[in-house]
Amino acid sequence: MARQQSLICKGCWQQMHVPIPLRGALSVPFRVVGLRPSRMNPNTCTFCELMFKRVMKATKITIDATILFADVRAYTSLSQSLSATAMGDLLDIFYDECAGAIWEYDGLLNKTIGDAVMAVFNFPIRQENHARQALLAARDIQRRCAARKAEFAELTGDAGVEVGVGIGIHCGELSFGEFGRTHRDLTAIGTVVNTASRAQSVAASGEILVTAAVCQRVGDDLRDRIAKPYELKGFDRPLELYLG
């Protein structure tokens, strides 16, 4: 299922038309000076990741993008009953399956924090249909994690809790770039990010919840087009979410 890895950095190629070799003999001199596949997406390079300001001529840009949040349901209660080793093994599997799915659809695995993963679609690799790519990645995450159910069950054996994943997706204009001057961090911020995170927080195990903005762009690809209203922390009005 794993797609062939790109030989040159897709980000540098798209943004600057510069071919940065990522793999093979040609990549050796680049690796010596620190240019190697990014941890956020192995088909882009550390230059894309670290030199945002130099490439984009700005510390932050406003882009249209899709944000995906995935997290392990019941993680807090699991973390109270499982050993640190079991939790570590569980996260290893979860992060790896998320990474595999996100990279398969050219997304950027921007953050992992505890049991949550945040991905950005449409930067540095541009995608016209980024909302759809994010939805396909989300389904792939659910599929991949379901396929490792037995391993999860082995790890959580005594806890009597089933490991499941909840996913939230939203798209729209957001601010992407380096935040902080002394501790620079390449990430996305804005309402779109928060809304995606909140949507994820109400997704049940195995569910993908997407906003009306995502629904508009992916249309018939959704499981159904019937919205359900959710009361979310920090939001004045209930948010309409669709099953993805």
Next chain:
Amino acid sequence: MARQQSLICKGCWQQMHVPIPLRGALSVPFRVVGLRPSRMNPNTCTFCELMFKRVMKATKITIDATILFADVRAYTSLSQSLSATAMGDLLDIFYDECAGAIWEYDGLLNKTIGDAVMAVFNFPIRQENHARQALLAARDIQRRCAARKAEFAELTGDAGVEVGVGIGIHCGELSFGEFGRTHRDLTAIGTVVNTASRAQSVAASGEILVTAAVCQRVGDDLRDRIAKPYELKGFDRPLELYLG
């Protein structure tokens, strides 16, 4: 107020007794091969950050450490009324002040996610009194952010919401190392991390809430030693927290 920056990597020195120059002419050849001050703490190097496995001879280790979470109160509602530029400027200030305070007390600024910052005390720079260092860093964050109140007010002008910071601290044994095999991420996990995060979630603007474990270690340094019980999501029993 800013302390002088270390000339060699404190982490490599403590863990391996190897002096890695971080600054000055001696650091040039090291920079060429990618060894430079870490973004997580400029007094440690990228080797500490990226070569954990090689140095520690394990992908994860169990250590006694302190975790600090700080976050901007009312961020979600602010993000709905402020422009992306204003939110970006607000986070720049917040991240920088957190970084300054955390590094001042030798902590590792491990993560920033949206409006939250997560720091680890006692790795890679070892500190006997890491709980106390974290508490002092937390007070410094509050002091520094309070000092920039006017700038925050200017950014949030029309929103009518005052920017404040809530902080939670917990200490104990946790798992530290690289999680995920394809997307490797250096971080800490375990109940200690979750509890610190939950403590932060109930801290009011300007407050620092610490657990009984922290109270035991810092003792008389606390503002008072009267605990208040808090009902936290995912916890069976209320958690006793002290004002730090």
